[in-house]
Amino acid sequence: MPRYTLKEIRNKIENGSISMESLTTEYLQAIEDTKELNVYVNVFGNEALAQARALDIKFNANPSQMGKLFGAVVSIKDVICYQGHEVTAGSKILSGFKSLYNSTAVAKLLSEDAIIIGSTNCDEFAMGSSNENSSYGPVRNMDNPDFIPGGSSGGAAVSVQIDSCLMALGSDTGGSVRQPAAYCGLIGIKPTYGRVSRHGLIAYASSFDQIGIVGRNTEDIALLLEVISGADEYDSTVSNKMVPEYSKDIRTDKKIKIGVLNSFFNHPKMNEEIKSSSLKVLKYLENEGFTMVPQEFINIDYLVPSYYVLTTAEASSNLSRFDGIKFGYRSNTNSNLETLYRASRTEGFGMEVKRRIMLGTFVLSSGYYDAYFEKAQKIRTLVKEEIERLFTEVDVIALPISMDYPWKIGDSNQDPVTVYLSDVFTVIANLCGIPGISFPLGRGKNNLSSGIQLLSKKFEEQHLFNMTAILQNMAQ
16 A cells, blocks of 8 residues: 555545545454454454544544544554453463553554554564564564564554554564664664653563654654653652644754764674665765764673563563462463462463563572672663763664574574663663663665664654654655
């Protein structure tokens, strides 16, 4: 189907060339035509069509009463709660569980007349960088189905890639929105920690998790972030700062300083084609009047170890609630309570989730807390201080999304450390709680894409939208 922006969709609805019902029908057909990619866990087809018909009636009665997201059909990652709909976090242990309430992000989408078309496949409990760890099986990259789409929000990214929705909500704990967006030739943003409420987001690592967005068009993504951001009485970590009108404030004439992290671009394992494409993007920006400031980041070797110590520690605590008693999967092995707990968790959790729970429990245990968890917290503080120092010299920092292109499905199953190290360029934003956005570089090896990443200070997402709007113009 044609790739419309939200503005184009609204224009077509206004001139009568399409309706929300016909648009939603096209999206549902795209889902049907690409089932082999294993993108969706649940498709809300009949409900989405009913919503579309209701919106068409509402529009025909009074067009001025339509919400900000009228015309937008959105998918949600299978870690985001939607009242009355199954949410499983890609795990057997939550099979059959239906949410009793809407996440704040979903409630805000619906209040502005968006349609939610389905929930997308993801790495189990968002633990992964490839979307191979789901109990539903791996998601495949549309550009080359033998390869991963990235993770953990791989289904979210591919749902946009196959044109089954306008945009997708995912979650980003260490790059889980930005990396799959780049691997699928899309734009992905992780907002500032606390910009979007985490109420109704199934937790992996609570001090890292943030709902993010995947899409094709900067203005559309900016508008969606505008809608889902802001204060929430259900989340004590969310910011009360005023939410800017990101979509209306996009400026392509504001020339700023861009810090270029040489220690990332010159990493010994960096793919030369990705490096060359990234440097061409930066050269384009320099020719457009932006100032490039070479910078070094000295703590690069500590990013992944500190990230995985801290996130697994938080995961071991967060996932203790999934016990086979209160909700979700329950084992038939129940001779006594302890056996029931052990069997339910053993049978319900996948291998990667078990690995991270055990690692997190270990680093929190007596005798190892000081050696691992406390040191990782200190490194996190050092990383934050170093990033803050870099931002005293520049407005935006540029670095790659990944060292290489997506790998073949199954290639990294035997070596989890290799997968963990693939996050080295993305975890920095989550460790520091700052916003980051990825922009695709175009297809390279095996017809696949990677991306360049831009970071800004907390709550300065506007810089990121301004930059990707400029890069969109370059791509066209």
